[in-house]
């Protein structure tokens with residue numbers, strides 16, 4: 001199938017104005033300002049976007065694709081996340097992680113789930129490991145997992161400053177970082193150590209100590225949930241000055257929020273005048289979001305959802321931020337950190353992962369690898385058993 005998208009207002013993520021895009025074989029093969037002629041035998045599908053804003057497909061670099069949870073007894077394990085949960089939110093690339101439960105969930109099921117999502121038309125990768133050390137792997141070591149398993153690109157989410165963490169020592173932490181960094185060099189994959197940050201007083205201390213003494217590049221150390229409390233976020237801003245990329249989580253809005261909503265955190269980041277390519281956003285989709293009391297008992301629990309990414313984007317745009325300023329946080333910044341050469345940008349040769357926005361900045365249409373998953377607010381493709389679930 002060849003598709004010509006006419007009159008797209010392209011944010012590549014820079015504002016490229018009105019362009020026409022040609023999509024073939026799942027790739028963007030041509031972009032231009034004048035409409036090309038085609039032989040009718042080619043059967044080109046022509047769609048006039050009438051000036052709709054078109055941005056790269058969102059990359060959600062932290063989602064519990066197998067379902068996370070399990071932090072409030074056996075019945076609190078979250079089921080695997082269905083395809084349309086991602087695509088309806090504009091997410092066309094996802095990175096799966098294990099969390100607290102890296103016992104009944106393992107790297108094997110994570111890799112399989114990622115492959116299943118790829119078979120259903122989006123792009124999915126994963127990290128080996130979960131909250132704990134020794135790091136759970138598929139082949140016996142972090143390096144071997146990243147080198148030999150196509151879907152595995154890094155390690156995470158290793159928990160720090162959290163009562164659910166294995167409380168790694170600096171030496172243990174450095175060894176994990178070195179394994180992933182070396183495997184990243186060997187393969188051209190991300191090779192990052194994606195760190196779940198808890199609410200603990202120690203905050204980013206371990207990452208700072210690692211940067212003080214080791215030769216491993218700062219890019220390898222990638223903390224997430226940094227907006228979960230205000231003190232941690234301040235520390236994270238300082239960490240950016242040392243060369244790390246920080247990841248904010250699109251937590252759902254709640255009344256007793258001790259931290260910043262992702263949109264607030266991004267606004268504060270912009271005000272701090274830091275490098276605009278060192279911040280990303282992810283959803284924690286499929287993960288349970290428990291709130292603990294001082295005894296470590298869960299008081300209530302929610303589930304993360306990629307939809308919060310779309311809501312955060314909309315919130316920022318409706319607050320007056322410009323698309324070209326905000327969209328990299330959801331797309332090209334993530335692609336650069338994860339070394340996804342064909343993702344996160346609208347350019348010739350890139351995968352045809354595209355999202356159009358309506359006039360209110362909601363997700364209107366979503367194309368993944370050249371195929372429409374959602375068109376004009378209608379979901380066209382669902383996961384294999386998604387419609388059978390009552």
Ligand SMILES: [Zn+2]
Pocket residue numbers: 099157196197225
């Ligand atoms: Zn986490």
